[in-house]
Amino acid sequence: MGALIAFAAGLIFGIGLLLSGMTDPQRILAFLDVAGDAWSPALMLVMGGAIAVALPVFAYARSRGNSLAGQALARIDRKTITPRLVIGSALFGVGWGLSGICPGPGLLIALSGQSEPLLFVASIAAGIYFYRAFLLPRTVAAVADPAGSSVSG
């Protein structure tokens, strides 16, 4: 049952992402290019719409403390601000700004079978393995960073 819910959630998420048009990196870049001639607010509507639905449901889930099936909610750190959070987000921002592709849309357009998105996803995977091999061991050793071990996003 739990796996079925996760499957359905993934399918619904994917359909929403496809419908939103955000699998086209040029549309992401059209939003990010605030100084461009063809600025588009589309990404803001996508994120705003998703957040508007999530806000009340997440608030209800927090007040319950568990899922409808009774599982404990994932341990989520909502407060700790660390240098690695900011540095990591900045690195992601450079990659996202260069390409217009974040992980979700990247995985979907890789299914086109075209070589560019496949190379992009392979490069994401390489970045993930690089992080696990060289950066994670150092951050876990740093006890000062309690959020170091939980990847939430």
Place this chain on the structure above:
Amino acid sequence: MLLQSLIGGLIIGAGVSLLLLGRGQLAGISGIFGNTITGNFGEGRWRLAFLAGFLLSPVLAYLFTHQWIASNIQLSLPGIIIAGFLVGVGTQLGTGCTSGHGVCGLGNLSTRSLVATVTFMFVAGVTVYIARHVVGG
């Protein structure tokens, strides 16, 4: 077109809500993907199930549109490799991407995710500005 983006966003919101309320988990794609390819499928293999549903969405869309998903990347091969690598490292170090921090985190009223989201959106905007109007201008 903008209405369709808004509707798509509302559906994404429904998907992340279902995963949290129905399964107690956050629908952050970079975390789900990063854990899955390193063998951490989660309790009951929920990450694998989520990814399977996610990757089947273009098949469902094809049944209605009869158009297979296409890619529209306009970047050199070295650019693709560098950008993808930065997305991979950055989302793991920063524990999240547009979905995990931008949608789930902000929907969860997380100040941590607010800092992350403002950071990656600002840096992405500056990157686009430099690439299009300074270097490419």
